[in-house]
Amino acid sequence: MKIDIELTQARISSKFGASTEWRGKAGALVEFSGLVRDEENDRVIASLDYEAYSTMALKSMRGILESLALPYPCLEVRVMHRVGTVPASEAAIKVAIWARHRTEAFGLLATFMDRLKKEVPIWKRDPTAPHPQLRDAESRKKFSLVQCPEEPA
């Protein structure tokens, strides 16, 4: 199964799922877009910020997909996940799966997304939400006591 995974700060192109490689071989092309809603925790929001532990996230996604190749033998899976600021209504993730039959494509998509949301080190945050760690005086006190080394270059 061909696997292509990317993290990107750019808006995901509408041509993301375009391919002629599997013409005549694929009986199914399943495309999924995970969109940013305009509300989060009952707050109206304009965007979400996504952060990734990039090297581990890429390795983790690939590992998940490789483990799913046997139970869901598809032809190709393409995954693109945004990092940085993603405006509401835009896609934070897109997945495109080419398969001989729809059953394995749907199965792979559902299982991959379930596992991604539990295992892949990517985090989203409402940039306008007050941070819970800084709400009270005790937390601010703890925050001020932490000594950090120099940031890596």
Add this chain to the structure above:
Amino acid sequence: MKILVFAHLKDVLGCSQIECPIRGPVTLDAFWNRLLEDYPVLSEHRQTLRVSRNLEFVTADALLSENDEIALIPPVSGG
């Protein structure tokens, strides 16, 4: 040992990488005990944090060394 931190932990600690005088190899329990001595603010987060070593989550019997790439992984929320 350098330890990468992410998401809200960066706010808690004020940086994206912390250091702890661990050379190892040490068990996961010993790692946490030493880390919490230097960073007691992490104690309230420990139950929700997973540890990764060289880009993979560790199991309870893992041994960690200073040459490993260690990270504290808060609950994830991608997708």
